Amino acid sequence: MARVLIIGAGGVGGVVVHKCAQVPSVFSEIMLASRTKSKCDAIAADVKARTGRTIETAQVDADNVPELVALIRAYKPDMVLNIALPYQDLTIMDACLETGVHYLDTANYEPLDEAKFEYKWQWAYQERFEKAGLMALLGSGFDPGVTNVFCAYVMKHLLDEVHVLDIIDCNAGDHGHPFATNFNPEINIREVTARGRYWERGEWVETDPLSWSMNYDFPDGIGPKKCFLMYHEELESLVQNLKGLKRARFWMTFSDNYLNHLKVLENVGMTRIDEVEHDGKKIVPIQFLRALLPDPASLGPRTKGKTCIGCLMQGVKDGKPKTVYIYNVCDHQECYREVGSQAISYTTGVPAMIGAMMMMTGKWSGKGVYNMEQLDPDPFMDALNKHGLPWVVVEK
Ligand code: NDP
Incomplete structure (x- = not known):
């Protein structure tokens, strides 16, 4: 039974909340926080209508570490799912380290003024997550993911x-x-x-x-x-x-x-x-x-x-x-x-939920920063078949 904080109420964030809500045996309590609270409330209302579950909502500026830390301390989640934008990866990782909670995202950090797409900034957190005994799972969408x-x-x-x-x-x-x-x-x-x-x-x-x-x-x-x-x-x-x-x-x-x-x-x-x-x-x-x-x-x-x-x-x-x-x-x-979403948001949001499920059920665990291929693929592949993204293998 896990308590999770999802940050980002865009196309992908909406899918992540719906999919987590569909698995109450793992995700027992869910909060959705984002820059615009009304978007969180609209998603929460849709989830209520479809599943009957109540999602808590909050406003947060994820560029601001003290604000994130205050929210995490108040809600006390077991992990944070970062479904905001790549610009927020490092501030959310910092807040997770400060509060001692696990971290997951779907896209690597990018500085606003440089379209670089490199893991170097997030890989540099390896030692800090390892020492804190925390896991950071990077790129748990479809591609990457x-x-x-x-x-x-x-x-x-x-x-x-x-x-x-x-x-x-x-x-x-x-x-x-x-x-x-x-x-x-x-x-x-x-x-x-x-x-x-x-x-x-x-x-x-x-x-x-x-x-x-x-x-x-x-x-x-x-x-x-x-x-x-x-x-x-x-x-x-x-x-x-x-x-x-x-x-x-x-x-x-x-x-x-x-x-x-x-x-x-x-x-x-x-x-x-x-x-x-x-x-x-x-x-x-x-x-x-x-x-x-x-x-x-x-x-x-x-x-x-x-x-x-x-x-x-x-x-x-x-x-x-x-x-x-x-x-x-x-x-x-x-x-x-x-x-209520198109397939690009869906194919990103389902693996984000599954990555969190792997971490919260202990099927994936570790201390440090991980890319997805470093972990055992089997339980994740089983979950893809069960949660809406069945896969096919063809030998050519
Ligand atoms: P959207 O722009 O639809 O949603 C982003 C959300 O993050 C919005 O709700 C936005 O708030 C919120 N946000 C932005 N900045 C902040 C901030 N400073 N503080 C709090 N909240 C903030 O994007 P998508 O849902 O399409 O994408 C989400 C993530 O998924 C992106 O990182 C994207 O790169 C990644 N992605 C990954 C894929 C994969 O396969 N791995 C594929 C597709 C996307 P507001 O509503 O106020 O603007």
């Missing part, structure tokens, strides 16, 4: 060595807007406009943003789609933890419509993350753009179609070459029926 666990599962059961890893993320859903992002627009656009990077024979190789593409034929009636090479944060830990790896890449599908809009926004400077002067005030163009774009949490009722995210892994088993594809397919409208 389930993709790391898929890799650990393949390494444990299906291949003796993995030589080539391709993580392929397809969103074949349609929300009907001319342009919208499926998770926080600022974080999404920072990620997509960054330079591409993949790992080959021990070195990182850079590419121009979205300059490499391939076609991949996705299962479950999705069919062939164009996928673009991008850098994605789970590659950084996977290349350290998958033994024998020679190449690791990450691919994501984008529609022509999305790419055309993005190009224009970039060309006119709307995706800039530095401050510019406007009417005597400093504004950051991407933050202004975020205010204009549809809220990802509002896309649920209008998004139709499926997502398919998986790992294609080539390697060796019993001395023979073998290729394995391990994936999940998720339907936007089924997610909406269950928790």
Whole structure:
């Protein structure tokens, strides 16, 4: 029986609260806190209507460590689930250390003025969490998150060595807007406009943003789609933890419509993350753009179609070459029926709940900072099948 504090009441935070509420045997008490309390109250009301459970709510500025510490001391949770933005990772980790509670997030820390996507800031907390006897679980979403666990599962059961890893993320859903992002627009656009990077024979190789593409034929009636090479944060830990790896890449599908809009926004400077002067005030163009774009949490009722995210892994088993594809397919409208959200929020929120469940039931434990592939994949993989993200393995 665990008492948990969830921080962040956006698209993903809403799913995490619904999914935790569905497992009262583990999550006996739940508080949702965020910058805007009315958003927490709206989610709590929806959870009450769907499950009958009461969720406590609170206002907190997660950039402010003393405020976080006061809230944690008052509520006394066993762990904090950070479902706010990557900018808040370090302040929430600091508050967890100060109050002696475990920590989980879904995306690695980014400084506001640099789109860097590196674990170095959070890995630097290893010793402090270890000494405090606390666990920090990093990147417990889908990618990062389930993709790391898929890799650990393949390494444990299906291949003796993995030589080539391709993580392929397809969103074949349609929300009907001319342009919208499926998770926080600022974080999404920072990620997509960054330079591409993949790992080959021990070195990182850079590419121009979205300059490499391939076609991949996705299962479950999705069919062939164009996928673009991008850098994605789970590659950084996977290349350290998958033994024998020679190449690791990450691919994501984008529609022509999305790419055309993005190009224009970039060309006119709307995706800039530095401050510019406007009417005597400093504004950051991407933050202004975020205010204009549809809220990802509002896309649920209008998004139709499926997502398919998986790992294609080539390697060796019993001395023979073998290729394995391990994936999940998720339907936007089924997610909406269950928790009122589209599949991108759902596929992130379910693994966040499962990561917390692993920690709170002692199936995953440890002192220090962990990436997902460092822990036993089996109980997590079982939980994916039970809690809405069933997976499939195909030998190619
Ligand atoms: P949203 O923008 O929809 O939600 C973010 C929430 O955090 C909002 O409720 C926001 O408050 C709150 N927040 C922001 N700053 C603060 C602050 N200083 N103090 C308190 N609360 C704050 O984002 P998403 O739900 O789409 O994404 C949430 C996280 O999930 C992000 O870190 C994202 O990168 C990650 N993610 C991970 C994925 C994965 O597979 N691993 C995939 C998709 C997303 P307010 O409502 O007031 O703005």
